[in-house]
Amino acid sequence: MSALLEVKDLVVHYGAVQALHGVSVHVEPGEIVALIGCNGAGKTTTLKAVSRMLRATSGAVSLAGEDVTGLSAHQLVGRGMAHAPEGRGIFLNLTVLENLELGAYLRRDKAGIAADLEKAYTLFPRLKERRSQVGGTLSGGEQQMLAVARALMSRPRLLLLDEPSLGLAPQVVETIFAVIKGVNSEGVAVLLVEQNAHKALMIAHRAYVLETGKVATEGAGKDLLASPEIQKAYLGG
Amino acid sequence: MSEFLQHVVNGLSVGTIYALIALGYTMVYGVLRLINFAHGDVYMVGAFAAFYLAHALGVAENPTLGKTVVVFAGSMGICAALGYVIERLAYRPLRERPRLTSLITAIGISFLLEYGFQLPHWNGLPIEFPPGPTPRFFPELFQRVVWFEVGEVAISNYDVISLAVAIGLMLGLQFIVYRTKFGTAMRAVSFDPSIAGLMGIPVDRVISGTFALGSALAAAAALLVAISRPRIDPMMGMMPGLKAFVAAVFGGIGNVPGAMIGGLILGLSEEFVAGYAFSSYRDAIAFAILIIVLLVKPEGLFGRRTAEKV
Numbered sequence: 001m002s003a004l005l006e007v008k009d010l011v012v013h014y015g016a017v018q019a020l021h022g023v024s025v026h027v028e029p030g031e032i033v034a035l036i037g038c039n040g041a042g043k044t045t046t047l048k049a050v051s052r053m054l055r056a057t058s059g060a061v062s063l064a065g066e067d068v069t070g071l072s073a074h075q076l077v078g079r080g081m082a083h084a085p086e087g088r089g090i091f092l093n094l095t096v097l098e099n100l101e102l103g104a105y106l107r108r109d110k111a112g113i114a115a116d117l118e119k120a121y122t123l124f125p126r127l128k129e130r131r132s133q134v135g136g137t138l139s140g141g142e143q144q145m146l147a148v149a150r151a152l153m154s155r156p157r158l159l160l161l162d163e164p165s166l167g168l169a170p171q172v173v174e175t176i177f178a179v180i181k182g183v184n185s186e187g188v189a190v191l192l193v194e195q196n197a198h199k200a201l202m203i204a205h206r207a208y209v210l211e212t213g214k215v216a217t218e219g220a221g222k223d224l225l226a227s228p229e230i231q232k233a234y235l236g237g
Numbered sequence: 238m239s240e241f242l243q244h245v246v247n248g249l250s251v252g253t254i255y256a257l258i259a260l261g262y263t264m265v266y267g268v269l270r271l272i273n274f275a276h277g278d279v280y281m282v283g284a285f286a287a288f289y290l291a292h293a294l295g296v297a298e299n300p301t302l303g304k305t306v307v308v309f310a311g312s313m314g315i316c317a318a319l320g321y322v323i324e325r326l327a328y329r330p331l332r333e334r335p336r337l338t339s340l341i342t343a344i345g346i347s348f349l350l351e352y353g354f355q356l357p358h359w360n361g362l363p364i365e366f367p368p369g370p371t372p373r374f375f376p377e378l379f380q381r382v383v384w385f386e387v388g389e390v391a392i393s394n395y396d397v398i399s400l401a402v403a404i405g406l407m408l409g410l411q412f413i414v415y416r417t418k419f420g421t422a423m424r425a426v427s428f429d430p431s432i433a434g435l436m437g438i439p440v441d442r443v444i445s446g447t448f449a450l451g452s453a454l455a456a457a458a459a460l461l462v463a464i465s466r467p468r469i470d471p472m473m474g475m476m477p478g479l480k481a482f483v484a485a486v487f488g489g490i491g492n493v494p495g496a497m498i499g500g501l502i503l504g505l506s507e508e509f510v511a512g513y514a515f516s517s518y519r520d521a522i523a524f525a526i527l528i529i530v531l532l533v534k535p536e537g538l539f540g541r542r543t544a545e546k547v
Contacts, residue, residue: 011260047341051435052434053431053434053435056432072434073431073434073435074434074436074437074440077435078437079438083435085432085435089429089432089435091425091428091429091430091432092419093424093427093428094424094425098421098424101418101421102421102422102425102433102436102438103436105418105422105436105437105438106437136265150436154436154437194245201523219380
């Protein structure tokens with residue numbers, strides 16, 4: 001049984017600056033895997049290179065055993081990857097409903113899309129109230145809910161989430177993390193980038209710690225949570 | 238009063254033409270942030286495509302409604318294909334390069350079409366192509382008939398049909414952009430192509446489609462002009478192209494309803510200033526408007542104010 005996502009020796013440059021120095025991570029089916037680390041460690045860059053928002057210099061990505069290194073972003077969506085990007089990436093000029101419908105852009109099953117739309121509204125009732133408002137009028141928390149709901153509209157096997165808790169009120173963070181856990185329990189694997197290491201390690205099965213573009217440590221979420229070095233460096237302990 | 242009415246009729250007919258061409262500029266700018274300066278020349282190609290089609294069908298000897306429709310659809314189709322090819326061959330390879338590169342390429346394509354069409358005919362073609370620099374006369378697709386008179390203003394079937402076709406096309410486009418899946422994808426790409434890709438939207442295909450759509454509208458505009466002013470030549474796209482660009486900037490470049498309204502206002506103001514004040518300044522009005530817009534409201538009537546990222 002091969003991993004759902006297998007990333008090998010990913011190297012990324014921004015112009016002359018090397019951001020990733022050979023990152024290798026993998027996600028098994030049904031897992032929540034967290035990427036933690038400081039600002040500039042390369043967490044977001046890793047996600048972006050995996051979903052092809054940016055081009056890697058070298059390295060290989062495979063999805064469920066298939067080599068997808070050369071594919072473009074929209075083709076990866078068709079193969080079951082969804083990415084809720086940094087800064088939420090809401091189309092501020094489109095309505096909430098249009099944003100959600102775009103999440104299901106490649107799907108043809110009208111009934112299934114309608115059912116998933118209802119499900120999204122059940123998970124986040126606020127989005128239903130605001131469905132005909134344009135994205136630009138939403139609060140930060142609502143935008144984050146929309147970003148997660150929209151990523152789920154493609155019925156992904158693998159969900160990439162970038163900083164879902166950034167800048168949100170604690171209550172909203174709870175809601176979002178509850179949804180992530182719920183989605184995962186239905187079988188969707190999650191690769192989660194988080195600034196809030198404590199929250200991330202609490203729900204993650206496994207985690208990688210990135211430092212200056214390299215994997216410094218990896219392990220089970222619980223073990224890292226208990227590790228004295230990690231506590232000192234990332235958990236304010 | 239009748240003079241005023243006449244100016245309104247003329248202004249609307251010129252304005253809808255500007256609007257149709259301006260839509261191509263604004264849509265392409267929306268998805269690529271590129272001013273496609275070859276767009277006016279696609280308009281010219283539209284006129285010639287219709288010219289050749291009309292001759293092939295023998296429109297001059299025996300015009301029928303069916304042939305008119307074929308000429309319209311055919312020339313729109315040919316220009317859609319041309320727009321697709323221009324994007325594919327000239328702009329796509331430069332997508333990752335600085336924007337100035339594409340802009341200069343656009344000017345190059347514009348010259349290629351303008352001067353390429355002025356070359357002597359190639360041998361061995363069934364049609365006289367390229368047409369050469371001498372103006373050609375566009376055959377009459379149907380006869381001009383005065384439908385009704387208001388005071389001293391005669392309104393012909395040409396005026397009514399052109400206006401109806403132009404408005405119909407604009408409503409059709411409005412529907413595509415705001416009510417279809419392709420249109421939603423277009424708006425998503427114009428907001429942010431890399432996030433659009435994460436939705437599964439094939440960004441390159443949406444860009445191609447946008448070029449095809451804009452170019453087809455330019456062809457329709459060229460035909461509407463050629464019907465009432467039948468002199469066509471390879472340089473005919475320059476002035477309407479520039480003015481439509483002004484209309485697009487005036488309405489707020491990137492904004493679809495803005496281009497329509499910008500075109501109408503430009504056409505009407507040209508007609509009124511030329512009609513009541515200084516007729517020799519007709520062509521200067523568009524550029525005066527451009528200068529004023531850029532000074533006072535650079536984002537245009539409906540444009541979003543954005544800070545340029547550096």
